[in-house]
Amino acid sequence: MSFCDLALDCVTKLQPYVPGKPIEELERELGIKDIVKLASNENPLGPSDKVLAAIAEASRDVTRYPDGNGFTLKVALAEKYKLDTNQVTLGNGSNDVLELIARAFVSPDEEVMFSQYAFAVYPLVTQAIGAKAVIAPARDYGHDLQAMSALMSEKTKLIFIANPNNPTGTHLPAQQIEAFIGQVPQQTLVVLDEAYVEYGEQDFNSIELLGKYSNLIITRTFSKAYGLAGLRVGYALSHPEVADLLNRIRQPFNVNSLALAAATVALNDDLYIAKTKQLNDAGMAQLIAGFEQLGLGYIPSKGNFITVDVKRNGEEVFAELLQQGVIVRPVTNYGLPKHIRVSIGLETENQRFLDALGQIYD
Numbered sequence: 001m002s003f004c005d006l007a008l009d010c011v012t013k014l015q016p017y018v019p020g021k022p023i024e025e026l027e028r029e030l031g032i033k034d035i036v037k038l039a040s041n042e043n044p045l046g047p048s049d050k051v052l053a054a055i056a057e058a059s060r061d062v063t064r065y066p067d068g069n070g071f072t073l074k075v076a077l078a079e080k081y082k083l084d085t086n087q088v089t090l091g092n093g094s095n096d097v098l099e100l101i102a103r104a105f106v107s108p109d110e111e112v113m114f115s116q117y118a119f120a121v122y123p124l125v126t127q128a129i130g131a132k133a134v135i136a137p138a139r140d141y142g143h144d145l146q147a148m149s150a151l152m153s154e155k156t157k158l159i160f161i162a163n164p165n166n167p168t169g170t171h172l173p174a175q176q177i178e179a180f181i182g183q184v185p186q187q188t189l190v191v192l193d194e195a196y197v198e199y200g201e202q203d204f205n206s207i208e209l210l211g212k213y214s215n216l217i218i219t220r221t222f223s224k225a226y227g228l229a230g231l232r233v234g235y236a237l238s239h240p241e242v243a244d245l246l247n248r249i250r251q252p253f254n255v256n257s258l259a260l261a262a263a264t265v266a267l268n269d270d271l272y273i274a275k276t277k278q279l280n281d282a283g284m285a286q287l288i289a290g291f292e293q294l295g296l297g298y299i300p301s302k303g304n305f306i307t308v309d310v311k312r313n314g315e316e317v318f319a320e321l322l323q324q325g326v327i328v329r330p331v332t333n334y335g336l337p338k339h340i341r342v343s344i345g346l347e348t349e350n351q352r353f354l355d356a357l358g359q360i361y362d
């Protein structure tokens with residue numbers, strides 16, 4: 001007997017999420033140190049001293065369960081965004097929240113829509129609940145909202161839009177997003193996934209749209225600009241009824257106490273975010289200059305990563321970079337077999353990557 005015969009059909013067909021290769025794994029495989037990891041869009045600055053102090057303080061209490069309602073963090077988020085605490089749902093990373101949304105609202109005979117090249121977790125959560133994924137063709141590697149509108153049906157229950165998108169880094173302007181949400185029927189939920197919002201131009205306060213469109217859910221994370229990927233904390237901002245439903249199905253203690261303490265301190269550390277953005281802008285310019293020197297095209301990005309056209313098999317380039325101790329991300333699984341995605345690192349890390357890439361094109 002195979003356990004696959006016992007499992008749900010939608011589960012046996014799932015292709016598991018492939019994370020960036022951990023540094024320790026490559027160290028074990030190659031027996032080398034000094035590895036540069038630019039594969040998971042993490043913040044190269046590392047946690048701030050304030051965050052480390054908050055974690056140390058909270059660690060004294062790890063014998064206790066965390067606050068299952070995340071009261072202090074929710075108050076801080078509500079204050080920052082001028083919302084009510086009952087509009088916040090906390091998650092074990094924003095991936096957790098994306099899954100909660102699909103589980104709470106979509107049944108197997110309904111459809112979930114997202115774009116070609118959209119973030120890999122959208123097809124995963126759709127398939128895990130046995131619903132149908134409707135994939136709209138991209139335009140210039142970004143979401144084509146007109147194509148999405150054209151594919152909508154009465155079965156469309158949920159639409160995922162990552163802005164900026166991962167792995168392409170493409171970004172949609174505020175007016176386009178609002179015009180799109182404005183014509184989506186009330187019974188279709190729109191998730192605006194803003195995992196990388198802090199890196200872009202702050203020309204648009206998407207949170208103001210929550211007051212206008214009750215079917216809008218905004219998701220954000222502490223994993224990227226806030227530098228807390230390892231702690232796993234993200235959140236959704238929504239209509240209170242939506243938040244109530246999401247909170248009913250989440251695990252009672254889905255965000256741990258160290259994560260709650262760290263995120264509460266990190267949230268209002270504007271200086272850290274400003275430094276992060278400055279480093280990212282400089283690193284992005286450094287990488288683009290390097291690509292241009294090598295004659296490689298790239299997809300202009302508003303995130304903390306950039307996807308470059310390597311003009312040959314991306315998996316091979318990835319493997320050759322690994323041999324030189326540099327971990328990036330192949331994106332064949334996204335239908336981009338001749339691209340690789342590289343996260344923006346410290347200046348020295350970016351240079352290591354560019355030098356290693358240069359070796360390949362020598």
Ligand SMILES: Cc1ncc(COP(=O)(O)O)c(C=O)c1O
Pocket residue numbers: 041092093094095096119162164165166193195220221222223229232233234
């Ligand atoms: C577009 C997008 N959304 C959500 C996430 C989820 O991040 P986390 O679960 O760490 O909050 C990621 C992570 O890579 C992402 O790229």
